[in-house]
Amino acid sequence: xxxxxxxxxxxxxxxxxxxxxxxxxxxxxxxxxxxxxxxxxxxxxxxxxxxxxxxxxxxxxxxxxxxxxxxxxxxxxxxxxxxxxxxxxxxxxxxxxxxxxxxxxxxxxxxxxxxxxxxxxxxxxxxxxxxxxxxx
Amino acid sequence: xxxxxxxxxxxxxxxxxxxxxxxxxxxxxxxxxxxxxxxxxxxxxxxxxxxxxxxxxxxxxxxxxxxxxxxxxxxxxxxxxxxxxxxxxxxxxxxxxxxxxxxxxxxxxxxxxxxxxxxxxxxxxxxxx
Numbered sequence: 001x002x003x004x005x006x007x008x009x010x011x012x013x014x015x016x017x018x019x020x021x022x023x024x025x026x027x028x029x030x031x032x033x034x035x036x037x038x039x040x041x042x043x044x045x046x047x048x049x050x051x052x053x054x055x056x057x058x059x060x061x062x063x064x065x066x067x068x069x070x071x072x073x074x075x076x077x078x079x080x081x082x083x084x085x086x087x088x089x090x091x092x093x094x095x096x097x098x099x100x101x102x103x104x105x106x107x108x109x110x111x112x113x114x115x116x117x118x119x120x121x122x123x124x125x126x127x128x129x130x131x132x133x134x135x136x
Numbered sequence: 137x138x139x140x141x142x143x144x145x146x147x148x149x150x151x152x153x154x155x156x157x158x159x160x161x162x163x164x165x166x167x168x169x170x171x172x173x174x175x176x177x178x179x180x181x182x183x184x185x186x187x188x189x190x191x192x193x194x195x196x197x198x199x200x201x202x203x204x205x206x207x208x209x210x211x212x213x214x215x216x217x218x219x220x221x222x223x224x225x226x227x228x229x230x231x232x233x234x235x236x237x238x239x240x241x242x243x244x245x246x247x248x249x250x251x252x253x254x255x256x257x258x259x260x261x262x263x264x265x
Contacts, residue, residue, distance in 0.1 A: 002164010007188020011145060011218065013257055021255050028235050028253070029220065030138030051220070053189055054142040072255040074215045077145060079163075079187065094162050117158070119149045119194075120213030 003087040009080035009126050010048075010055035015072035018060030022047035031056065038062070039105055046105070076122025078111065084127035088112050091125075103131060137231035139220040143262050144184065144191035146217035148207050152196035155213075156183055165192070180204050193219075203258075217258040225263035 015021040025031045026049070035048040043062035048055055059075070081087045084101045091098045097115040104111035110130040114123040149155040159165045165185040172183035179199030185192045195216060197205035207216055222228040225242045232239045238250035245263040 002162065005163065005165070005187060008142065008145070008190050011142065013218075015255065021257075024255060028232055028237055051139060052141050056142070070255050072257050074145070074218050074257055076215060091162065096162075117162070119147055119155045119158070120211075121147055121215050 003079065003090060003125055004082045005079040005087075005125070006082065007080050008054050009078045010057050011077045012057045012059055012075040012122075013072050014075035015058060015060045015070065016068060017064045017070045018045045018047050018058040019064070020070045021060070021072045022049070022058040025049065025056070025058075037105065076124070078124035078126050081125045081127055084110050084112055084125055084130060087125045087127075101127075101130075108133060137222065137224075137228045139222055139228075139261070141221040142190045143219040143221040143260075143264070144193045145215060146193045146195055146219065146258075146260075147214070148195050148197070148204055148211075148216040149213050150196065150208065152181055152183055152194050155194050155196075156185070159185060159192070159194075174198070178202065178204075193217075217260055219260040219262055221264055222261050223263065223265075225261060228261050228263075 022033050026033050031049045033047050033049050037046050039046055045060045047058040088098050088101060091114060096117050099113040101110040101112040104126055108131045109126050109128045111124050111126040156167050168184045168186055174181040179197060179202040180195050181198055182193055182195045195204050197208050199205060225245050225247055229239045229242055229247050237253035240248045247261045249259040251258055
């Protein structure tokens with residue numbers, strides 16, 4: 001019994017300038033930036049590319065500090081699971097500190113964060129089609 | 137030049153057997169028995185766990201020298217490297233160098249991009265076919 005992961009859903013690159021780093025990856029590696037958005041609540045600047053089933057997410061602060069060296073690092077990853085509530089319950093039963101599932105920025109999805117016990121890798125679990133669309 | 141797929145994510149760990157046991161028991165992943173080895177020349181041992189079309193690579197330093205040991209000493213365990221698949225490693229390296237990036241020479245279909253050319257992300261390119 002595991003968390004029911006089907007694949008890596010997204011990998012997060014944390015940076016102080018998501019726009020510049022995403023553009024560097026686009027220019028040098030031929031990765032197409034498909035979407036940019038501001039995260040509701042935190043106002044973090046996000047940019048997304050997709051390489052087959054895995055999304056590459058560039059996450060940066062709301063404001064870029066002028067003149068600051070652009071820095072980035074590979075941060076963590078989110079696993080796609082079939083049932084986020086079951087995954088959270090499973091991990092909590094094993095003693096993990098896991099957040100309650102919450103709506104994700106991806107439409108219809110719910111996500112939870114695993115806070116420790118993952119060999120230093122910030123981990124999340126996400127379930128798509130977890131929130132019925134309005135009117136359905 | 138176009139990166140086509142996330143090949144794997146490298147994770148540095150202090151004890152690879154313990155990490156594999158944790159990820160197997162708690163997350164439900166399985167170690168690929170056909171890959172992974174003790175690689176004294178590189179000062180590491182590694183193992184792979186497939187997750188969908190990508191892999192997690194667990195890397196334990198076995199020597200105090202080298203980038204993996206340096207990462208472990210400075211940051212402990214954690215996400216170390218992103219590996220992207222490309223169709224043609226030689227063309228990819230040529231493209232990146234023409235764009236001003238610093239890239240190592242390809243070796244067995246693998247090339248490493250200098251972190252100075254990626255704003256600090258440890259990036260590997262790999263050609264599988």
